[in-house]
Every structure is written in C-alpha cells, then in structure tokens.
Amino acid sequence: MGYLSLVLKGCCIGVANVIPGVSGGTMAVMLGIYERLIRALRRIGFSTARKLLAIFPLKKGAISEARAELHRIDFGFLIAITFGALLAVVASARLIIYLLNEQHDPTYGFFSGLVLTSVIIPFKMLKRFTVKEVVSLLLAAGLTVGLTLSMSGEQRLESERRKHKLQDSQLSGSPITEVEGSTGESQDVSTDANHAVGVLLYLFLCSAIAVSAMILPGISGSFIFLVLGVYFDVLAAVDSRDWIVIGVVALGGVVGLLAFTRLLNYVLERHRDLTVSFLIGLMLASLYGLWPFRSYAMVGEERVNLAHILPHANMNLVVTVLAFLIGCGVVLLFYRLESRRN
Numbered sequence: 081m082g083y084l085s086l087v088l089k090g091c092c093i094g095v096a097n098v099i100p101g102v103s104g105g106t107m108a109v110m111l112g113i114y115e116r117l118i119r120a121l122r123r124i125g126f127s128t129a130r131k132l133l134a135i136f137p138l139k140k141g142a143i144s145e146a147r148a149e150l151h152r153i154d155f156g157f158l159i160a161i162t163f164g165a166l167l168a169v170v171a172s173a174r175l176i177i178y179l180l181n182e183q184h185d186p187t188y189g190f191f192s193g194l195v196l197t198s199v200i201i202p203f204k205m206l207k208r209f210t211v212k213e214v215v216s217l218l219l220a221a222g223l224t225v226g227l228t229l230s231m232s233g234e235q236r237l238e239s240e241r242r243k244h245k246l247q248d249s250q251l252s253g254s255p256i257t258e259v260e261g262s263t264g265e266s267q268d269v270s271t272d273a274n275h276a277v278g279v280l281l282y283l284f285l286c287s288a289i290a291v292s293a294m295i296l297p298g299i300s301g302s303f304i305f306l307v308l309g310v311y312f313d314v315l316a317a318v319d320s321r322d323w324i325v326i327g328v329v330a331l332g333g334v335v336g337l338l339a340f341t342r343l344l345n346y347v348l349e350r351h352r353d354l355t356v357s358f359l360i361g362l363m364l365a366s367l368y369g370l371w372p373f374r375s376y377a378m379v380g381e382e383r384v385n386l387a388h389i390l391p392h393a394n395m396n397l398v399v400t401v402l403a404f405l406i407g408c409g410v411v412l413l414f415y416r417l418e419s420r421r422n
Contacts, residue, residue: 087161089164090164090167093165094169119154185373186403192367200411201415217360220362221361221365224361237386283310283332287332289336317329
C-alpha cells in the first residue's frame with residue numbers, strides 16, 4: 081500500500097474526528113485498515129522507547145536495532161496515517177464546522193450514507209454469523225445507543241453554554257476559575273483544586289477510558305469526557321495553561337491507547353468473528369447519533385442538537401436524501417475500486 085494512499089486514508093480519519101457522531105475508528109473500519117492500525121499500536125511498548133533512545137551516541141549496532149524496531153512496529157504506516165489525520169484536522173475543521181452549522185441535515189445525511197453502506201466491509205470479514213455473533217452485534221448497538229441517551233438534550237445545551245463561557249474567557253484573556261454547573265451552582269476549577277491527588281488520578285483514569293473509547297467505531301472520546309464529568313475541567317486547564325493537568329490527561333491517554341489496543345488485538349486474534357460483529361454493532365448504532373433531523377438551539381454561533389424529529393416534506397428533505405445517496409455511492413465506488421485492485 082503506497083504512502084500517498086495511506087496519507088489520504090489518514091486524512092479521512094482526521095476528517096471523521098472533526099465530525100460529531102463519526103469516530104476515527106469507524107472510518108478506519110470503512111477504509112479496511114482498522115486491524116492493521118490496532119496491530120501496529122499494540123506493538124509499541126517500553127522496549128520501543130528503550131531501543132530508540134539507545135541510538136545515542138549514534139553507535140552503528142544501536143542504529144540498526146532501532147531501524148529494525150521501527151520496521152517491527154510498522155512505523156511508516158503509523159506516521160503516514162498520523163500525518164494525514166493531522167493535516168485533515170487543520171485543513172477541514174473550519175469547513176466541517178461551517179457545514180454542520182449551516183448545512184446540518186444534508187451533511188449528516190451524507191455521513192449517514194457513508195456509515196450505513198460501509199458496514200458491508202466488516203461483514204465481508206466474517207467467516208460465520210451465528211447466534212453468538214448476532215448477540216455480540218446487538219450488545220454493542222445497545223451499549224452505544226444507551227451511552228448516547230445518557231445525556232439529555234437539556235444537558236447538552238447546558239454543556240454548550242458552559243463551553244461558550246470558557247471560550248469567551250479565552251478570547252478576553254482572563255482564565256476562568258469557576259464555571260456554572262448543571263445544577264446552577266458555580267464549580268471551582270481552580271489550579272489548587274485540580275492538583276489534588278484524587279482529582280489527578282480521576283483525570284488520568286477518565287483520559288485513559290476516553291482515548292480507549294475513541295479506538296472503537298461509533299464512539300467519541302470527547303463525549304466520554306462529558307459523560308464522566310471532566311470535559312470542562314480539561315477545557316479550563318487548557319485555557320489557563322495548567323501543564324500539570326494537561327500532562328496527566330496526556331499521560332492517561334497514552335496509557336489507555338497502548339493498553340486498550342493490546343486487549344483489542346488479543347480478542348481480534350482469538351475471537352475474530354465475535355469482535356468484528358461487535359464492531360459492526362457499534363457502527364450501526366452510530367447511525368442513531370447521525371440522524372439528520374433534529375430540533376436544536378443556538379448558543380452563540382454554535383448549533384446544539386436536542387431531540388430527534390421526523391422531517392417535513394420540503395426541499396431540505398430532498399437535498400438530505402440526495403446527500404445520503406451520494407454518501408452511499410462514494411463507499412460503493414471505493415469498495416468496487418478496491419475489489420478490482422485486489
């Protein structure tokens with residue numbers, strides 16, 4: 081697989097991470113690189129760091145060993161995917177945000193078509209689909225929909241208001257030490273409070289869980305932060321340049337990523353069909369969050385989706401259905417091209 085192709089696939093994963101409801105894991109499954117990505121991440125460990133650091137002071141044997149280690153962890157693949165993802169996030173964030181706010185329904189219709197049709201890819205990976213695989217699929221779907229429903233529209237609206245308050249503070253150059261909580265009471269997010277050992281340990285754990293969840297198709301890491309109640313603590317830490325909290329969150333993310341990919345790779349190798357069925361369930365359930373037609377409220381210039389509604393028979397419905405069909409067509413086209421290549 082050429083590096084240009086890998087960079088382009090990384091771009092697709094990066095775009096997916098910008099879009100609410102579409103996870104990078106979902107896109108990796110759609111592109112057929114999910115298992116390779118999990119295997120590559122699973123191989124990274126303390127021995128990797130030790131061998132790479134051992135090249136100093138540039139001994140020939142150490143350099144050869146480091147080169148072999150980079151080959152073992154599929155470094156070229158990882159760097160191409162990472163570069164593409166970062167490039168896409170920087171390049172597409174403003175456009176995606178504009179589309180989500182100004183052309184919400186057609187945009188979500190397009191991505192619904194992408195996700196729904198791309199389910200054929202993991203289905204082709206299955207060697208069998210028995211009652212066990214059906215139960216695994218339904219369990220994943222139920223967990224994902226349940227997680228999505230764990231925050232009401234009112235709670236999302238309140239969360240967006242708090243986020244907007246933090247953004248206003250950032251623009252004014254005055255860091256926030258208190259933000260209004262969902263109970264209407266102000267919550268202290270001062271530096272001293274956030275540096276308590278218990279708080280730091282909880283932030284570490286939440287970050288590990290959130291980053292682990294991001295690997296799974298259909299689940300957003302930022303949404304996990306919201307559910308666990310630390311989303312605004314992390315935002316406030318970034319706003320006030322609290323490097324202790326930022327460092328703990330980053331470390332938790334790295335630990336969660338490396339540990340969870342090992343677990344996921346283990347179950348993929350030993351219980352492949354059950355695991356792939358579980359991933360299919362996650363992808364199908366993500367369609368609930370991608371339903372285009374929602375009631376909504378505006379907070380500043382940001383749209384906050386509330387309840388699912390049925391569409392009206394108007395031009396917006398026609399454009400959304402057309403966007404959905406285009407999304408389906410894009411996946412089918414890429415799938416056909418990939419099949420011919422193989």
